Amino acid sequence: xxxxxxxxxxxxxxxxxxxxxxxxxxxxxxxxxxxxxxxxxxxxxxxxxxxxxxxxxxxxxxxxxxxxxxxxxxxxxxxxxxxxxxxxxxxxxxxxxxxxxxxxxxxxxxxxxxxxxxxxxxxxxxxxxxxxxxxxxxxxxxxxxxxxxxxxxxxxxxxxxxxxxxxxxxxxxxxxxxxxxxxxxxxxxxxxxxxxxxxxxxxxxxxxxxxxxxxxxxxxxxxxxxxxxxxxxxxxxxxxxxxxxxxxxxxxxxxxxxxxxxxxxxxxxxxxxxxxxxxxxxxxxxx
Numbered sequence: 001x002x003x004x005x006x007x008x009x010x011x012x013x014x015x016x017x018x019x020x021x022x023x024x025x026x027x028x029x030x031x032x033x034x035x036x037x038x039x040x041x042x043x044x045x046x047x048x049x050x051x052x053x054x055x056x057x058x059x060x061x062x063x064x065x066x067x068x069x070x071x072x073x074x075x076x077x078x079x080x081x082x083x084x085x086x087x088x089x090x091x092x093x094x095x096x097x098x099x100x101x102x103x104x105x106x107x108x109x110x111x112x113x114x115x116x117x118x119x120x121x122x123x124x125x126x127x128x129x130x131x132x133x134x135x136x137x138x139x140x141x142x143x144x145x146x147x148x149x150x151x152x153x154x155x156x157x158x159x160x161x162x163x164x165x166x167x168x169x170x171x172x173x174x175x176x177x178x179x180x181x182x183x184x185x186x187x188x189x190x191x192x193x194x195x196x197x198x199x200x201x202x203x204x205x206x207x208x209x210x211x212x213x214x215x216x217x218x219x220x221x222x223x224x225x226x227x228x229x230x231x232x233x234x235x236x237x238x239x240x241x242x243x244x245x246x247x248x249x250x251x252x253x254x255x256x257x258x259x260x261x262x263x264x265x266x267x268x269x270x271x272x273x274x275x276x277x278x279x280x281x282x283x284x285x286x287x
Contacts, residue, residue: 025059025233025246025249025250026059026061026062026250027058027059027060027061027062027229027230027233027249027250027253028060028061028062028064028249028250028253028254028257029055029060029062029063029064029216029217029219029227029229029253030064030066030102030123030130030156030185030214030216030253030256030257031064031066031102031104031130031158031185031187031214031216031217031218032051032055032063032064032065032066032216032217032218032219032227033065033066033067033068033104033218033219033220034048034051034052034055034063034065034086034099034219034227035048035065035067035079035082035083035086036048036086038067038068038074038082039067039068039070039074040068040220041067041219041220041221042220042221042222045085045086045089047221047222048086048089049086049089049090049093049095050222051219051221051222051226051227052086052090052095052097052227053093053095054222054226054227054228055097055217055219055227055228056095056096056097058227058228058229058230059229059230060097060217060227060228060229061096061097061098062097062098062099062100062253062257063097063098063099063100063227064100064101064102064123064124064216064253064256064257065079065082065083065099065100065101065102066102066103066104066123066130067079067103067104068103068104068106068132069103069104069105069106069109069121070106071108071109076103076120076121079101079103080101083099083100083101086099087099100123100124100257101124101125102121102122102123102124102130103121103123103130104130104131104132104158105118105121105129105130105131105132106131106132106134107131107132107133107134107136107140107141107144110129110131110144110147110148110155111140111143111144111147112147113147113148113150113151114151115150115151115152118148118151118153119151119152119153122153123156123256123257124256124257124259126256126257126258126259127152127153127154127259128153128154128155128156128183128256128259129148129151129153129154129155129156130155130156130158130185131144131148131155131156131157131158132158132159133157133158133159133160133162133163133166134163135163135164135165136163136165137165138165138169138172138173138176141157141165141176142176145176145181145182149181154181154182154183155181155182155183156182156183156184156185156213156214156256157182157183157184157185158185158187158216158218159185159186159187159190159218160173160184160185160186160206160211161186161187161190161199161202161203161206162187162190162195162199166202166206167202170202170205170206170209170211173206173211174209174210174211177210177211183213183214183262184206184211184212184213184214185213185214185215185216186203186206186207186212186214186215186216186232186248187203187215187216187217187218188215188216188217188218188228188229188231188232189217189218189224189225189232190202190203191203191204191207191215191231191232191235191236192231192232192234192235193231193235194224194231204235204239207236207239207240207265207266208239208240208266209266210264210265210266212248212265212266213248213252213262213263213264213265214248214252214253214256214262215229215232215233215236215248215249216229216253217229229249232249233245233246233249236248236249240265240266244265244266247263247265248265251263252265
C-alpha cells in the first residue's frame, strides 16, 4: 500500500482531523484515459469508475480526461457530456474526484496548425495542449511546436522518455525546451519502474536535467497502466527532494488548469544536481 493510499483510507475513516488533508498532497493527474469507449482506454463505464476509485485512493483529487484524438474515429466533441455522465456515477459511488476535459492530440494534427481544431482540445480550455510525442525527428517536433504556438497555445509533450529519438539524444530536447515554449510531461509508470529499468533510467535523466515539468499517469486501465502517482512522487522526493516532487504532481498541474506559467522542477526547487551535468554524464556513458 502506498503512503498516499494509507492516508486516504484513514482520512475517510475519520482518523485524520481537518487540516491534515495536505498530507496526501492532492495530486492532479493531467493525463488520463478515463473516458470509456472512445480509445484504447476502458471499454466500460464500470472500469472507468474503478479507475476513478484507484485514483482517489492514491491521493489524486483531480483528473484531466485526455482521450486520444484520432481522425475519422474520435474528435473529442462529446467529452464534456461523457464526463458529466461519469461524474454523476462517481457521485453515486461516493468517489470524490474532480473531472476536467482535455485531450491527447497526435503530432500529425498539431502539424496542421489548425486553430479551430486545436484550441477546443486544450487542457481545461486553457493555453496548454497535450501533444502525443511519437517517434519522429527533432526537426518535425520543432515544426509541430511552432504550429501550436501560432495558435496561441503552449505544447506539453506527453511521455517524451518513451521515444527513441529523445532517449538517443536528450540534449536536443533540452535545446527545444530551453526556448521556453514547450514543456515535458513524464509518465509515472516510467519513473517508478513499472515500465522497466531502462525507461526508469531515461526518465530520471530527463528529470534531473530539468526536462520535467509535469508527471502524469497516462492511465488506460485498472491494471499495469492504472491511475497512480504516489510511486513516482516517492522516487522524485528521494532523488530531487519534496519541493520538486510536489511541483510536478500538484503545483505545475494546478498552473496548467489555471493557464499560468509553469516552473522548472529542478531549477526552482533547490535540488542538488551539482557536478558535471546529468546529460553530459549520460551521453559519455553511451559512447
